[in-house]
Amino acid sequence: MALTGLQIFKLLPNTNCKKCACPTCLAFAMKLAAGKESLDKCPDASPEARAALGAASAPPIRAVTVGHGERAITVGEETVFFRHEKTFVHRPGLFRVLDASTPASAIEDRLTDWSAIRIDRAGEVFRVDGIAVVESPGSPEFAPAAAQAAAAHGLPVAILAATAKGAAAAAEPIKDRRPLIVPPAGADPGPFVALAARLGAALVVSGADLDSLAAAAADAARAGVADILLEPPGDDLATLHKHLTLIRRGALERIHPGLAYPVFLRAGAGEFSKAVLGTATFASIMAVADSGGETWMPLWTLRQNIYTDPQQPLRMDPGIYAIGEPTDASPLLVTTNFSLTYFTVSTELDGAGVACHLAVVDAEGLSVLTAWSAGKFSGDRVGKALREMKAAEHVSHRTVIIPGYVAVISGELEDALGDGWQVLTGPQEASDIGPFFRDVWETARPK
Amino acid sequence: MTVTVKPKTWPGAIREVTLGAGSRQPLTIGGGKGLPLHTFEAPFPHRPLLALEITDVDPPRWVDTVRAPWDGALGRPDVAARRAVEEYGADVVMLHLVGTHPDRGDRSPAEAVEATRQVLDAVRVPLIVKGPGGGSRQNDVLVRVAEEFRGEGLVLHSAAQEDYKSLAAVTVAYGHVLVAESPIDLNIAKQLNILLSDANVDLDRVLIDPMTGGLGYGLEYAYSVMQRIRLAALGGDRMLNAPVICLVGDEAWKAKEVKVDGTPAAIWGDRGKRGVHWEIATALPLLEAGADLLVLRHPEALAEVRRVVDGWFVPGR
Numbered sequence: 001m002a003l004t005g006l007q008i009f010k011l012l013p014n015t016n017c018k019k020c021a022c023p024t025c026l027a028f029a030m031k032l033a034a035g036k037e038s039l040d041k042c043p044d045a046s047p048e049a050r051a052a053l054g055a056a057s058a059p060p061i062r063a064v065t066v067g068h069g070e071r072a073i074t075v076g077e078e079t080v081f082f083r084h085e086k087t088f089v090h091r092p093g094l095f096r097v098l099d100a101s102t103p104a105s106a107i108e109d110r111l112t113d114w115s116a117i118r119i120d121r122a123g124e125v126f127r128v129d130g131i132a133v134v135e136s137p138g139s140p141e142f143a144p145a146a147a148q149a150a151a152a153h154g155l156p157v158a159i160l161a162a163t164a165k166g167a168a169a170a171a172e173p174i175k176d177r178r179p180l181i182v183p184p185a186g187a188d189p190g191p192f193v194a195l196a197a198r199l200g201a202a203l204v205v206s207g208a209d210l211d212s213l214a215a216a217a218a219d220a221a222r223a224g225v226a227d228i229l230l231e232p233p234g235d236d237l238a239t240l241h242k243h244l245t246l247i248r249r250g251a252l253e254r255i256h257p258g259l260a261y262p263v264f265l266r267a268g269a270g271e272f273s274k275a276v277l278g279t280a281t282f283a284s285i286m287a288v289a290d291s292g293g294e295t296w297m298p299l300w301t302l303r304q305n306i307y308t309d310p311q312q313p314l315r316m317d318p319g320i321y322a323i324g325e326p327t328d329a330s331p332l333l334v335t336t337n338f339s340l341t342y343f344t345v346s347t348e349l350d351g352a353g354v355a356c357h358l359a360v361v362d363a364e365g366l367s368v369l370t371a372w373s374a375g376k377f378s379g380d381r382v383g384k385a386l387r388e389m390k391a392a393e394h395v396s397h398r399t400v401i402i403p404g405y406v407a408v409i410s411g412e413l414e415d416a417l418g419d420g421w422q423v424l425t426g427p428q429e430a431s432d433i434g435p436f437f438r439d440v441w442e443t444a445r446p447k
Numbered sequence: 448m449t450v451t452v453k454p455k456t457w458p459g460a461i462r463e464v465t466l467g468a469g470s471r472q473p474l475t476i477g478g479g480k481g482l483p484l485h486t487f488e489a490p491f492p493h494r495p496l497l498a499l500e501i502t503d504v505d506p507p508r509w510v511d512t513v514r515a516p517w518d519g520a521l522g523r524p525d526v527a528a529r530r531a532v533e534e535y536g537a538d539v540v541m542l543h544l545v546g547t548h549p550d551r552g553d554r555s556p557a558e559a560v561e562a563t564r565q566v567l568d569a570v571r572v573p574l575i576v577k578g579p580g581g582g583s584r585q586n587d588v589l590v591r592v593a594e595e596f597r598g599e600g601l602v603l604h605s606a607a608q609e610d611y612k613s614l615a616a617v618t619v620a621y622g623h624v625l626v627a628e629s630p631i632d633l634n635i636a637k638q639l640n641i642l643l644s645d646a647n648v649d650l651d652r653v654l655i656d657p658m659t660g661g662l663g664y665g666l667e668y669a670y671s672v673m674q675r676i677r678l679a680a681l682g683g684d685r686m687l688n689a690p691v692i693c694l695v696g697d698e699a700w701k702a703k704e705v706k707v708d709g710t711p712a713a714i715w716g717d718r719g720k721r722g723v724h725w726e727i728a729t730a731l732p733l734l735e736a737g738a739d740l741l742v743l744r745h746p747e748a749l750a751e752v753r754r755v756v757d758g759w760f761v762p763g764r
Contacts, residue, residue, distance in 0.1 A: 082671070082674055082678075083667070083670075083671055083674075084671040084674060084675055113713050114713075117713070117714055119714060121663075122663075210450045210452070211449055211450050214450045236758050237755055237758060237759065238484070238486060238487075238758060238759040238761075241484060241735075242485075242486075242487040245485065245487075246452045249452050250450060250452045253452070255450065255451070255452060256450045258450070259450065272724055272727060272728075272751070273727060273731060273751060273752075273754075273755050276727065276728045276731045276732070277731055277735070280670075280731070280732040280735060281735065291713075292712075292716035292717065292720070293709065293712065293713060293714045293715040293716030293721065294715070294716030294717050294718075294720040294721035294724050295716065295724060296714070296716070297704060297709075297714070297715060297716070297721060297724075298662060298704075298721070298724045298725050298727075298728040299728070301662055301663040301704070301728075302662055302666070302728050302732065304663070305662065305663065305666045305667035305670070306667055306670070306732070308667055310667070310671055340660070340664065340665045340668075343663070343664050343665075343703075344664065346703070347664070347701055347702070347703050350703055350706070351508065351701075351706075431580075432550065434550075435550040
């Protein structure tokens with residue numbers, strides 16, 4: 001629990017020496033409590049004070065990093081229960097499960113494909129965050145090769161071990177790449193803890209209930225494992241969700257040091273709903289067995305939704321976007337850079353089957369009416385933006401369609417654009433874009 | 448050292464609202480006294496209900512992958528209703544009168560009444576009737592349906608802050624349930640319920656539609672506003688403690704991602720499954736954020752959400 005200003009004050013020397021640039025020790029303590037100062041500014045603070053303050057200011061959930069280099073992934077450090085309170089800190093890592101007993105050439109092909117995936121969506125790049133290598137119980141000799149191959153692609157590696165011996169064989173050669181060791185369910189944790197401590201690897205601990213889970217984490221920490229993830233018990237979704245909830249709540253309330261860690265989940269073949277609930281609710285690293293895009297695209301997108309800043313509207317980069325395959329005779333429309341507005345409009349345009357140019361103007365991420373009321377979508381501003389994005393070079397005609405809600409800016413916009421530009425007022429609702437093109441555009445279009 | 452995480456208790460509870468009356472077999476939602484799905488620490492007398500959406504006319508905007516399970520039933524509301532309930536296991540049916548929209552068929556209120564009658568004759572479950580969307584046609588259609596089927600406890604979708612009086616009046620006069628729709632905004636949701644309450648609508652007959660954003664298209668806004676509404680309700684705000692309805696199918700199947708034949712397959716996978724997954728991945732987070740009534744479109748999505756809900760709300764747990 002964070003300390004109050006008065007609690008901190010009692011730990012300070014109370015000399016009012018002003019070396020910290022505060023008039024009194026009490027003033028300094030208040031700033032420390034508010035997180036606006038660092039104890040480093042007090043040269044006379046005792047080691048006890050440093051220890052107490054350090055423990056109190058530690059995040060309620062520890063950070064854990066898996067992997068090495070550019071694609072290393074850090075999870076944990078969350079500070080809230082609900083996303084509307086404050087942006088969740090680290091997006092969960094979605095690891096793709098790789099069966100190590102797959103023939104080596106097929107493994108290489110898959111890793112090449114998977115590590116190359118890059119999908120740009122609304123300002124985020126979707127990628128496979130890591131590889132969860134499964135040690136087949138019958139043939140442990142394959143796991144080390146698969147783990148090394150994944151590491152060679154620069155991807156973080158989790159080892160879903162069948163045996164402690166197999167885990168050691170797979171983790172040892174890539175110990176510099178910070179692998180994550182995941183013991184099998186119900187295994188004696190002892191050998192895995194010793195292995196993770198020896199290699200400096202991250203470790204997943206589990207337990208049949210919250211007590212044994214927290215105890216297992218505390219034991220592993222005592223044995224020298226620094227990076228720990230908790231695998232919550234729960235064979236059915238309700239039990240799993242209960243434990244996900246209690247772990248987060250318990251960590252934020254700091255009721256047991258063994259809960260102060262991020263969470264590991266496995267979503268087996270066909271367990272799409274589990275993967276969805278885990279992504280929405282507190283999973284930090286998840287090994288997903290299904291590799292098809294029909295599973296991953298929704299999971300990536302859900303993660304993007306949940307982990308955005310709840311205060312900040314999603315924004316598109318301003319510019320002219322092609323809908324379908326437009327030519328220079330295709331219509332030119334303009335809207336704001338609020339992602340939701342863009343997605344709604346572009347989806348309706350797609351649906352209407354009208355190839356066109358959609359100019360997205362920087363309106364600070366506000367929707368059309370809000371932007372206009374705030375002066376961010378005035379005729380002048382839209383005109384300037386269209387000139388800057390060289391709209392005239394995208395179309396041979398000189399007609400621009402504006403959202404129906406801002407019909408009032410058409411005169412000002414025509415003036416701002418000059419050069420024979422005409423403004424056509426479109427529908428108020430994106431869902432009426434289809435009828436608009438059918439009924440209005442066909443007669444009003446530039447000939 | 449035992450780990451004891453204190454259960455959360457709340458002063459408020461969600462209202463119980465009964466859908467369907469008269470010739471309907473009524474079903475009740477709401478009544479929960481804890482955060483959504485937190486069945487381990489709070490009583491939930493009713494499980495969330497799952498509805499399927501059917502339409503009065505063949506909906507041209509539905510993509511082929513969601514049309515497939517409705518083959519032969521699109522535009523035949525009686526056939527579709529029977530299939531939704533008997534084959535696909537819907538608790539509730541939503542008849543979307545899409546054909547009454549001036550641009551999508553311009554069908555008259557009398558035709559809307561006829562479509563509604565076909566559904567009421569075909570099945571006995573509670574019925575949601577959704578109008579063509581905001582505007583005067585919405586009121587014309589829903590008012591006529593409400594008058595015609597008095598006492599059936601229909602769920603009328605929907606009234607908005609700007610235009611609620613006609614629907615409030617027929618809800619009171621003919622014993623229906625009214626959906627109060629607000630644009631992803633807690634304050635407007637509350638304001639509208641205050642207005643309805645002032646218009647003599649018993650709030651035990653009101654559902655909140657906070658406006659659903661589909662996965663990738665504002666889901667997070669709906670998710671967070673629903674969580675905030677639920678926290679306010681559990682905190683004791685009686686103007687926000689109505690059960691929540693989410694039109695999941697309509698939003699999920701609008702997404703570009705369910706329509707495109709994306710390549711490569713390694714990234715996009717199978718389009719049909721992707722659509723069903725898109726609907727599931729919209730529905731489950733909303734369930735978690737407090738939805739009490741989910742309206743879905745694809746029976747496979749319904750089946751999976753049903754499996755999740757049934758596994759959760761096991762009697763006696």
